[in-house]
Amino acid sequence: MTDPNATLAHHVDIADLAAHDKTYLDANELVINMGPQHPATHGVLRVILRLDGEKVLGLECVIGYLHRGVEKIGEHRTYTMFNPYVDRMDYVAAVSNGLGYCETVEKLLNVEAPPRAQHVRVILTELNRIASHQLWLGTHALDIGAITPLFYTFRDREEILKIYEKYCGARLTTHAFRIGGLQYETYTGFEKEVKNFLNFFRPKIDEYEELLTTNRIWVERTKNVGAISAEDCIALGVTGPVLRASGVKWDLRKAQPYANYKNFDFDIPIGENGDTYDRYLVRMAEMRQSVRIIEQAVDALPEGPIMAKVPKVMKPPAGEVYHSIEAPKGELGYFIVSDGSTQPYRVRVRPPSFVNLQALDLMCRGELVADVIAVIGTLDIVLGEVDR
Amino acid sequence: MTPVATPFFFYLFAAIMLIGGILVITRKNPVHSALALIVALLAQASIYLMLYAPFVAGVQIILYAGGIMVLFLFVIMLVSIERSMKERQFNSQWVAGTVAAVALGGLFIAVYAKAEKIFPHHAIRITPDELLNTQGVASMLYGQYMFAFEIASLLLLVAIIGAVVMAKKRI
Amino acid sequence: MHAIIDYISSYLTSDKTPGAAGNMFWVLVYIMLVFAGLSVAVIAMNWLERKILAHMQVRLGPMRVGPHGLLQPIADAIKLLLKEDIMPAEADGFVFWMAPLIVVLAAFTVFVVVPFGPTHAITDMNIGILFMLGVSSLSVLGIVMAGWASNSHYPLMGALRSSAQMVSYEIAMGLAVVSVILVTSLHGSGLYGVGGAGAGDGTLSMIGIVRAQQEQGVWFIFKFFPLGLIAFFIFAVSMVAETNRAPFDLAEAESELTAGFHTEYSGFRWSLFFLAEYSAMIAVSSIAVTLWLGGWLRPFPNLLNGDTWDQAFSFIPGITFLFFAAICFYNAVRMPKHPLFRVQTIGLFGFGVVLGLIGLALFVPAVSIRVQDIFWFAAKVSGFMYVYIWFRGTFPRYRFDQLMQLGWKVLLPMGLGVLILTAIFGLWPSIQQLIQRLI
Amino acid sequence: MESMLHITTLHYLVLGAALFLLGVVGVLTRRNVVIVLMSIELILNAVNLNLVAFSRLWGGLHGQVFAIFIITDAAAEAAVGLGILIAFFRNKETVNIDEVNLLKW
Structure with missing residues (x-):
């Protein structure tokens, strides 16, 4: 990877580039290396941009700078021991990752978490969705140049982290769930605090929107930028808010209900054009829907046990299982092959960021450099999850 | 205010202009040439001031140093100069x-x-009314030289269109 | 000896600027004063920007170095001076070295003609505004040189962006300025007062422009309402673009081009760019204040006129400083009583005392009459500085093509329209006569 | 020495002539189009200097007005010249004026 030109020559089809409208001066074609140390690549993503003036002719993502071999580690740990590792993938939405893993292993073991555990899981996961979207909003706005929303979202995200900290002692990589249910009973006043948070947070969404939604510059920067059609999304396997913003009503919480999402009443916000602005609106609406779900879950929080009967030493029957959940960033799937021993034979994660990142090239072609930043931001990638 | 030390400043600025001019035609790197030209142009603006032509001096700074030379630098950056710098410089x-x-x-x-x-x-001892220089130039431009002024604006229009047509790959 | 004292004191009774009076001693004094004042203003601006921005973003900003971080800019300056000065190996050494100097020179030279008061300017040029626009446009050269000499892609792109941006916004800016110059040629007074028989001599001199506002009894922002306001708006937008500040800070967009044209600069050279950016902000704000907001004139000259009001307004500078002093005292009292905060409390208290003494001194009529021009000018400029910070806290960044679109397709036609309408308004009596004759 | 210390119009004219010659040498000898264009700017500036000096000599403003026209002209020339340069560079990938030897692209 020493010569960026060499790699581009392989991957960027010259004929394809020529097809683009070339009204810019191409007196000097620039190859720019963006990242891995760049303030707007959300960590250590490296993007090799091929530019015609400021226009992007093509780009290639170079990933792997944060590769820690999470999947391989899974093969050398017992099912229980591997649980905390999954939190380290999408560290912004650690709870969702834990939920996905626990549910997958539960499916493998053929157990189901008790209703109370399910409810608490839904509450914490949806809180996590809000936290993840808040972080996305702050950084995305920062990339586009609005520095203030970042501080507002971080201030409000703090309240969610406080709830996590009180519940399980950790703020970021929570390891909140156990296979078969929950380790900890909720603390006293959990419901009240969650409700307080919801009342506190509802006006805050309006505050964010006030800063951005009708802001002329924001709209100009995001409308018709990085648009992707529903067909392209499906072809590339793009999921989550990006897919929904393109107008596809696909949400695993409704499509393949897991946990007990089918008991809750909520809408799937979708967009029309699949551009950055629509993705922004979809995520803002999703935060509102999450508030709705949490409210219902807290109101209907049943009493009862929090842990199903799970053997101390887990030896799932030989076989394989794939289970996916709707993480804040899209479909998060776990594929686990068991050989009947205490350790998985193979763990494979389908991280939404990794798959969504494929669309970057398509979304950025013909746009300007500034839009690449906006599109990276709107894809909401977490490099820990992309590289695993 | 009457100018002080006129000979000194004249020779200073003349020297700057000439050295700048020599550098323009001898430098290998066009960027260095352009910078030398800018220095020469600024020195020339100072000489205009000594000649009681403040308006021309101002126009010189704004248009030449701030406009045309930026255009030059812009184009030098767009075309790659590495190759031509390695080649023979004089024909x-x-x-x-x-x-x-x-x-x-x-x-x-x-x-x-x-x-x-x-x-x-x-040097002539009658000092032209420096304070009314701008007004004088203006009334001449819009009076006696009205037609020439309009022609100049037309020329600029033609130049804009010409430059766009030339520089654009496909219209 | 006597002659020297005479030479020095002769200026004190003059009603001209030192440059116009040809008094070299006072010219040097004024140059030093302006330079020192500007440096202090940049330092203060640095602190204020961080504080105000922080409070807009629900955080505190610098709090550790000195009471409420008052000494933070000085600590930063020391840090920057002590930092290693790195030059990229492939950089063009001479150009790399020259670029920050050019930017700083351009930013400081414009202050030669800024009128802080009727006599408080280094000199008064008959091409004052032309000179200011011209010299401030020279900073583009420095930016282009910096970007090119760094021999790196990001600085080059930043330089290309910023030069294109500055050159195109200069045109809209110039058109807005020309409409003011047209208005200076009118001799009539009031909002819609148009020229009488003697109309025809406009001026480009900065002091002359403020004088014209004084004579016409109206700030040019209100002249031919709303035309003056629109021209001011065009200028205000382009001046933000000229200085590469948010929301037009594409040249140094940290999320896109890391830092634009000064990516490769560090330490002292970088701080020169910083200094130049802030003094350029002050410079363009000074142009706006001089051209539209009456320069050194006090507010409400028509509504609240008369000696009583003049007297009342002459107290405002002192009261303002006393108010700031009171804020210092209030915060000093509110400081935690812990021994660790002892030094900070004393420091803040001392700062309050200094401000209070300045305030009290401003009540002395002899001082106040000489200084209140500067106060009003500075107050108006600080208003602009606040707006700059406010913009930065509120707006996302424009994209390059949108920026160009705004400049060429919105501001330029608007500027031309304002210019033509101003001319028509200004010549209204003649046009009326012409129409009557035709009918 | 006397004539050196009193700056007369001739001094300006000599300076203008020297600048003009530098420009001519640049135009005639350099290969780089950009530098040739800059040399043309030098020539135009030499002319401007003469015009303004004459304007000072005769006390009128005609020379200055002409200088302004020439600056306008220089701007137009630079814009078109650099436009041609870009078109040229795009097609031949060089900025050497010697290589403009075809009458078609």
């Missing part, structure tokens, strides 16, 4: 060119030696 007829220029210089000297009688030996 094959440089001897003939220099000789022609020197001959022209000789002609100038001859003319000026003769014409010296026409010019007064001392």
Whole structure:
């Protein structure tokens, strides 16, 4: 990877580039290396941009700078021991990752978490969705140049982290769930605090929107930028808010209900054009829907046990299982092959960021450099999850 | 305010201009040439000020140094200069060119030696009204030279269109 | 000896600027004063920007170095001076070295003609505004040189962006300025007062422009309402673009081009760019204040006129400083009583005392009459500085093509329209006569 | 020495002539189009200097007005010249004026 030109020559089809409208001066074609140390690549993503003036002719993502071999580690740990590792993938939405893993292993073991555990899981996961979207909003706005929303979202995200900290002692990589249910009973006043948070947070969404939604510059920067059609999304396997913003009503919480999402009443916000602005609106609406779900879950929080009967030493029957959940960033799937021993034979994660990142090239072609930043931001990638 | 130390400043700025001019035509790197030209142009603006032409001096700074030269630098950055910097800098007829220029210089000297009688030996003592320089230029531009002014604006329009047509790959 | 004292004191009774009076001693004094004042203003601006921005973003900003971080800019300056000065190996050394100097020179030279008061300017040029626009446009050269000399892609792109941006916004800016110059040629007074028989001599001199506002009894922002306001708006937008500040800070967009044209600069050279950016902000704000907001004139000259009001307004500078002093005292009292905060409390208290003494001194009529021009000018400029910070806290960044679109397709036609309408308004009596004759 | 210390119009004319010659040498000998264009700017500036000096000599403003026209002209020339340069560079990938030897692209 020493010569960026060499790699581009392989991957960027010259004929394809020529097809683009070339009204810019191409007196000097620039190859720019963006990242891995760049303030707007959300960590250590490296993007090799091929530019015609400021226009992007093509780009290639170079990933792997944060590769820690999470999947391989899974093969050398017992099912229980591997649980905390999954939190380290999408560290912004650690709870969702834990939920996905626990549910997958539960499916493998053929157990189901008790209703109370399910409810608490839904509450914490949806809180996590809000936290993840808040972080996305702050950084995305920062990339586009609005520095203030970042501080507002971080201030409000703090309240969610406080709830996590009180519940399980950790703020970021929570390891909140156990296979078969929950380790900890909720603390006293959990419901009240969650409700307080919801009342506190509802006006805050309006505050964010006030800063951005009708802001002329924001709209100009995001409308018709990085648009992707529903067909392209499906072809590339793009999921989550990006897919929904393109107008596809696909949400695993409704499509393949897991946990007990089918008991809750909520809408799937979708967009029309699949551009950055629509993705922004979809995520803002999703935060509102999450508030709705949490409210219902807290109101209907049943009493009862929090842990199903799970053997101390887990030896799932030989076989394989794939289970996916709707993480804040899209479909998060776990594929686990068991050989009947205490350790998985193979763990494979389908991280939404990794798959969504494929669309970057398509979304950025013909746009300007500034839009690449906006599109990276709107894809909401977490490099820990992309590289695993 | 009357100018002070006029000879000193004249020779200073003249020297800057000439050195700048020499650097413009001798530098390998066009960016260095452009910078030398900017320095020469600024020195020339100062000489305009000494000639009681403040408006022309201001126009010189804004248009030449701030506009045209930025355009030059812009274009130098767009075209890659590495190759041309490695190549020969002077063309094959440089001897003939220099000789022609020197001959022209000789002609100038001859003319000026003769014409010296026409010019007064001392600078004119009547100071033009510097405060009304801008107004004077303006009323001339919009009065006597109205037609020329309009032609100049037309020329600029043609130049804009021409530059766009030239520089654009596909119209 | 006597002659020297005479030479020095002769200026004190003059009503001209030192440059116009030809008094070299006072010219040097004024140059030093302006330079020192500007440096202090940049330092203060640095602190204020961080504080105000922080409070807009629900955080505190610098709090550790000195009381409420008052000494933070000084600590930063020391840090920058002590930092290693790095030059990229492939950089063009001479150009790399020259670029920050050019930017700083351009930013400081414009202050030669800024009128802080009728006599408080280094000099008064008859091409004052032309000179200011011209010299401030020279900073583009420095930026282009910096970007090119760094021999790196991001700085080059930043330089290309910023030069294109500055050159195109200069045109809209110039058109807005020309409409003011047209208005200076009118001799009539009031909002819609148009020229009488003697109309025709406009001026480009900065002091002359403020004088014209004084004579016409109206700030040019209100002249031919709303035309003056629109021209001011065009200028205000382009001046933000000229200085590469948010929301037009594409040249140094940290999320896109890391830092634009000064990516490769560090330490002292970088701080020169910083200094130049802030003094350029002050410079363009000074142009706006001089051209539209009456320069050194006090507010409400028509509504609240008369000696009583003049007297009342002459107290405002002192009261303002006393108010700031009171804020210092209030915060000093509110400081935690812990021994660790002892030094900070004393420091803040001392700062309050200094401000209070300045305030009290401003009540002395002899001082106040000489200084209140500067106060009003500075107050108006600080208003602009606040707006700059406010913009930065509020707006996302424009994209390059949108920026160009705004400049060429919105501001330029608007500027031309304003210019033509101003001319028509200004010549209204003649046009009326013409129409009557035709009918 | 006397004549050196009193700056007369001739001084300006000599300076203008020297600048003009530098420009001519640049145009005739350099290969780089950009530098040739800059040399043309030098020539135009030499002319401007003469015009303004004459304007000072005769006390009128005609010379200055002409200088302004020439600056306008220089701007137009630079814009078109650099436009041609870009078109040229795009097609031939060089900025050497010697290589403009085809009468078609």
